[in-house]
Amino acid sequence: MPLVPIFRCFLSVVLKSADFQSSSARPMRIVLLACLLLLSVSAAWAQQVPLLRDLSLRTDTTRYSMSRNTVMVQGEPNVYFYYRQDDETAELLVYPQLVRSTAPLRLVRSADFQLIDSLTAVEGGQYYRAKLRFKDLGVNRFLSLSFRQLADSAGQAPLTQTVKLLPVTRTNLELRPADTELFIGEEKVFDLISNNVKNIRVSPEWTHGQDIDYRIEQDKGTLRLHVLPNALGTRLLTLRPQTERPFLTDNNRRVTYALPPIRQEFTVKAARLRFLSVDKKEITLDEAAQRRGVELILDNGRTFDLKRTYRIEDQEEAGGALIAELFTRQYLTNDRVLCWLRVFNTHRQTESYLYIKENDQAKYVTNFNISPKTSITTVSVRHRGSDWTTNTSVNPGETVDVRLEGQSLARARFHFEDVQIVPSDSSIRTDVAVVYRLQVPVTIDKKRITIYNAGQPTGHSLSVREFQRPHPLDFVGVTFGESPRPLTRLNGPVLYDRTIRDVVFSFNSGSIDSDQQLYGKQYLTFDIRTQNAKGELIEMRTVDNVVICPDGNSVRAAFYQDKQCQVGNISLNSLLNYRKTYDLDDWSTIIITVKHTQSQYQEPGFSQKLELVLQRRVKFDIDISFPAGLLTKQLTGTVDKNNYTAFSGISLATLAQFSFYNPNKINKLRPYKVGAGFVALNAFNLNNENQNRDLGIVVIGSVYPTRSDAKLTFPLYLGGGYLMNNGNFFFLFGPGIGVRL
Numbered sequence: 257m258p259l260v261p262i263f264r265c266f267l268s269v270v271l272k273s274a275d276f277q278s279s280s281a282r283p284m285r286i287v288l289l290a291c292l293l294l295l296s297v298s299a300a301w302a303q304q305v306p307l308l309r310d311l312s313l314r315t316d317t318t319r320y321s322m323s324r325n326t327v328m329v330q331g332e333p334n335v336y337f338y339y340r341q342d343d344e345t346a347e348l349l350v351y352p353q354l355v356r357s358t359a360p361l362r363l364v365r366s367a368d369f370q371l372i373d374s375l376t377a378v379e380g381g382q383y384y385r386a387k388l389r390f391k392d393l394g395v396n397r398f399l400s401l402s403f404r405q406l407a408d409s410a411g412q413a414p415l416t417q418t419v420k421l422l423p424v425t426r427t428n429l430e431l432r433p434a435d436t437e438l439f440i441g442e443e444k445v446f447d448l449i450s451n452n453v454k455n456i457r458v459s460p461e462w463t464h465g466q467d468i469d470y471r472i473e474q475d476k477g478t479l480r481l482h483v484l485p486n487a488l489g490t491r492l493l494t495l496r497p498q499t500e501r502p503f504l505t506d507n508n509r510r511v512t513y514a515l516p517p518i519r520q521e522f523t524v525k526a527a528r529l530r531f532l533s534v535d536k537k538e539i540t541l542d543e544a545a546q547r548r549g550v551e552l553i554l555d556n557g558r559t560f561d562l563k564r565t566y567r568i569e570d571q572e573e574a575g576g577a578l579i580a581e582l583f584t585r586q587y588l589t590n591d592r593v594l595c596w597l598r599v600f601n602t603h604r605q606t607e608s609y610l611y612i613k614e615n616d617q618a619k620y621v622t623n624f625n626i627s628p629k630t631s632i633t634t635v636s637v638r639h640r641g642s643d644w645t646t647n648t649s650v651n652p653g654e655t656v657d658v659r660l661e662g663q664s665l666a667r668a669r670f671h672f673e674d675v676q677i678v679p680s681d682s683s684i685r686t687d688v689a690v691v692y693r694l695q696v697p698v699t700i701d702k703k704r705i706t707i708y709n710a711g712q713p714t715g716h717s718l719s720v721r722e723f724q725r726p727h728p729l730d731f732v733g734v735t736f737g738e739s740p741r742p743l744t745r746l747n748g749p750v751l752y753d754r755t756i757r758d759v760v761f762s763f764n765s766g767s768i769d770s771d772q773q774l775y776g777k778q779y780l781t782f783d784i785r786t787q788n789a790k791g792e793l794i795e796m797r798t799v800d801n802v803v804i805c806p807d808g809n810s811v812r813a814a815f816y817q818d819k820q821c822q823v824g825n826i827s828l829n830s831l832l833n834y835r836k837t838y839d840l841d842d843w844s845t846i847i848i849t850v851k852h853t854q855s856q857y858q859e860p861g862f863s864q865k866l867e868l869v870l871q872r873r874v875k876f877d878i879d880i881s882f883p884a885g886l887l888t889k890q891l892t893g894t895v896d897k898n899n900y901t902a903f904s905g906i907s908l909a910t911l912a913q914f915s916f917y918n919p920n921k922i923n924k925l926r927p928y929k930v931g932a933g934f935v936a937l938n939a940f941n942l943n944n945e946n947q948n949r950d951l952g953i954v955v956i957g958s959v960y961p962t963r964s965d966a967k968l969t970f971p972l973y974l975g976g977g978y979l980m981n982n983g984n985f986f987f988l989f990g991p992g993i994g995v996r997l
Contacts, residue, residue: 307361307403307417312349313337322419327504329511334422336504342394344423348401350375350384356405359414360384364402367391393423394454394501422511424503427452431481431495431518438468438485438524442531448472448479457498457513467491468522485524493520529572529621532557532612538667539580541599542629549583549596556591557612557620560584567613570603574616579603579626582612599626627664627687630709634661635716649721650705652812653698653774657691658718660707665690671708672718674700696720698774698811722815723776726852726861731778731804733762736837736868743850743864749922751871756837759828759846759868769810777816778804779853784831789843789923795834801853802826842872843923869922875915879931883907883973886990888937890982908939911956929958935977935988952977952986 311322313335320337327336337346352361361384363375373387390396399421407414430449438444450456456472456479463469467487472495473480483493495518502511532555539550560566565583569576583596603610603626612620636644638657650656655678660670666687676695684691696705705718733740736752736759743761761782768775780802786794805821806813828848829836837846846868852861886907913931918924935956938949956975976987 306353307405307415308350308419309353310351311335311401311419312351313421314347314349315339315344327422327509327511329420329422332420334420336422336424339390339393339423339425342392343389344393345372345387345389348375348386348388350386350403352381352384352405355381359406362404362406364404366400366402368396368399390423394425396423399423423501424511425452425455425501426503427455427499427501427515429456429479429495429497429515429518431520433520433522436520436522438483438522440485440488440524440526440530443482443484446481446483448481450479453477453479455499455501457500468493468524470495472497483522485522488524488526491522491524493522494518495520529611529618530557532620532622534622534624537605537624539597539599539624539626540629540664541602541626545597545599547598549598552582552595552597553588554582554593554595554622556587556593559619560593562586566619567616568610568622569613570608570610572611572618576611577601579610602626602628627667630662630664630668632660632662632665632707632714632716635659635707635718636661637718648717649719650694650696651721651723651774652696652700654696654723655693656696657693659684659689659691660716661689663688669710670714671711673706673708674702675705675718722812723774724857725775726857726859727768727775727778729850729862729864731764731767732780732850732864733764734866735760735762743866746864746866749845749867749869751869751919751922753871753873756840756846756868756870758837759848761826761828761850763804763822763825765804765807766809768804769806769812771811774810774812776806776812777818777821779856780804781851781853782826782831783849783851784828785847786832786835786840787845787847788841791845794840794844795832797831797833799826799831801856840870842870842875844870871919871922872917873919875917875925877913877915879909879911879913881909881911883909883935883990886937886973886988888986888988890979890984890986906938906940908936909954909956910934911954913958927960929960931956931958950982951980953980954988956988 308322313320315337318338320335322335325336326333328334348363350361350363360377360381361375363371363386365371368391370389370391371386372389373385375384375386377383378385390399393399400418401421402418403416405415428451431446432449433446448456453474456474458472458474458479460471460473462471462482462484467485468491469484469486470493471482473482481495485491497515497518498513499515500513502513504510505512534555535553536550539545562584565581567578568580568582570579571577579601580597580599583598585594585596587593603624605623605625609621609623611618612622634646635648636646636659637648637650638644638659639650640655644659658672664687666685668690670690670692672692672694674697676697678693678695680693683693700720703720705720707714707716707718728744730742730744732743734743734746735741736756737754740760740762768778782797782799782802784795784797784799786796788794801820802822803818803820805816805818810816828846829838840846846866848866848868849863850866851863854861883906911931911933913929915929916926918926932955933953935952935954936949937952954975954977956973956977958974959972961969961971970991972989972991974989976985978985
């Protein structure tokens with residue numbers, strides 16, 4: 257706690273005590289009051305002691321200090337420094353008046369600069385170092401550095417100090433005209449040369465009352481001087497430019513914003529015809545301007561006669577085309593004339609001047625634009641990635657370019673109802689054509705977008721049409737005995753080894769539209785064909801214009817409402833007339849092609865083919881065959897090594913056989929069969945003495961060649977059974993002869 261306040265409090269208590277109120281204690285009271293006065297004076301002096309002894313600021317290779325580089329600005333000291341960049345980086349050295357080890361110096365943060373390296377004590381607090389990066393020195397005002405030092409344990413009071421900074425820069429300005437000849441009434445423009453264009457103060461206002469009036473403007477980083485002569489002869493133009501940032505003069509002792517004057521002599525010549533300016537530079541050629549006229553204020557031509565009509569032509573010689581008529585009404589107090597102007601033809605200022613004539617004699621010259629009434633003849637639309645088309649339909653959520661063609665379009669103020677105009681570098685704006693880039697809101701609820709000019713309908717509009725683009729067919733699901741599967745995942749023939757009770761198509765209408773992509777209604781066509789195992793056509797059907805509408809999750813769901821929208825699933829059996837799917841024979845094929853109805857779209861749609869094959873693993877059939885040349889062996893109770901019969905003749909076999917299909921091929925049998933039945937051995941041998949004739953119950957297997965195109969085959973038979981007459985079991989083996997017709 258500081259000692260001065262404590263001691264001051266103690267003296268106050270002592271003086272108020274009872275012992276010091278007597279007359280005998282008056283000398284002591286005087287002494288104590290004197291001590292209190294001395295302490296108060298010393299405290300006040302301590303409060304006025306500056307916090308900083310010196311401050312140094314180094315930019316690049318130049319160092320500026322508070323002791324040597326200080327100027328007075330509006331009665332306050334400012335430390336100035338020169339800068340070259342708006343974000344100049346500087347090194348800061350601060351020397352405190354008192355070194356306090358327990359209370360270091362602090363730099364108060366500010367939005368005017370960025371502290372790169374914090375304020376750090378050097379040599380035990382003898383001085384402090386920091387690194388700063390200033391912000392926007394060219395436009396920043398009232399730049400300052402504030403320092404603070406808190407109270408320490410020794411009772412020293414807290415101190416603060418603000419150092420005001422004055423960033424200055426060197427700016428020069430030159431005028432080097434290539435032509436020093438001017439004419440009365442004609443404005444001329446010259447380029448000004450400066451090393452710091454941004455620091456030159458510009459003004460759109462003209463000077464007044466000089467021989468040559470001027471104004472300075474900045475255009476795309478270039479300074480331009482506009483001059484307008486008012487008096488003939490050799491005239492001296494004196495520019496007194498000002499800067500945005502101050503600079504120092506008189507050996508860095510005085511702050512000023514005024515650059516040295518620029519003086520340039522010009523030769524001003526009189527024009528043969530005096531130029532009269534008008535208050536309106538744009539006149540519209542319409543019926544009202546032709547009959548009643550447009551009110552116009554014109555410079556006083558000195559020789560004008562009131563209530564008189566003057567002819568305006570586009571050439572100085574006689575016989576020019578009549579552009580307009582000027583009727584003078586009355587003089588105004590500012591040396592101007594109020595007139596009626598009736599226009600009859602169009603005119604551009606860039607084409608020529610306009611001459612005011614009296615009796616075919618040119619008296620004055622003026623200039624203004626006479627444009628026909630704004631009208632639109634053609635509206636064209638270009639969608640992303642497409643060419644220009646006169647079809648003015650646009651889609652919700654779409655960005656399109658709209659081109660308006662007509663006349664006098666450059667000065668029109670077009671507005672598109674409920675549509676945002678997107679700024680674009682490719683925009684075109686001329687008198688005959690303007691191009692706008694429009695963003696149609698995805699939630700637009702109008703069928704037409706009216707085009708306005710200055711708040712009035714132009715009679716043209718854009719029609720809002722819902723998106724109708726083909727969506728990939730992944731929203732179509734198919735079910736034929738299992739759970740629904742997307743149609744796009746069924747590529748190639750699908751082999752199904754069970755009965756197909758029905759083929760059902762379902763539609764996920766919630767996946768058609770998304771927040772980023774709109775597709776609209778989907779028009780589908782179903783081509784259906786059924787074929788038997790030989791590829792012969794059983795039935796063919798085509799279902800056109802099946803309309804699938806996006807569901808309520810779409811932002812445009814309310815605009816898709818249509819009675820034609822498909823509700824529910826589509827069953828194939830409800831479309832087939834002759835044979836249903838569950839009546840089809842083995843290895844029959846159901847071919848369904850789902851595609852977009854091309855007549856509903858302007859771009860190619862998608863197509864997906866589903867081919868279902870009724871696969872079978874095993875084929876069962878009753879076969880009657882005529883084996884020949886069988887070799888049989890009977891199993892008897894006696895041991896007889898030579899009980900093989902001779903090769904038999906033609907036999908008759910009636911078998912119930914199982915044929916096996918290749919699971920990886922369509923309607924292709926494996927080269928073997930297994931069956932059981934009856935075999936009449938030597939059935940066609942009618943010799944009564946033939947002891948080999950018998951009837952057997954057999955289980956037999958056969959092997960066929962794998963060639964499917966062979967007409968004559970030799971299968972092999974192998975099996976066994978029981979002979980009914982002999983009562984013995986037997987085995988048989990032998991070749992056969994097959995003929996394929």
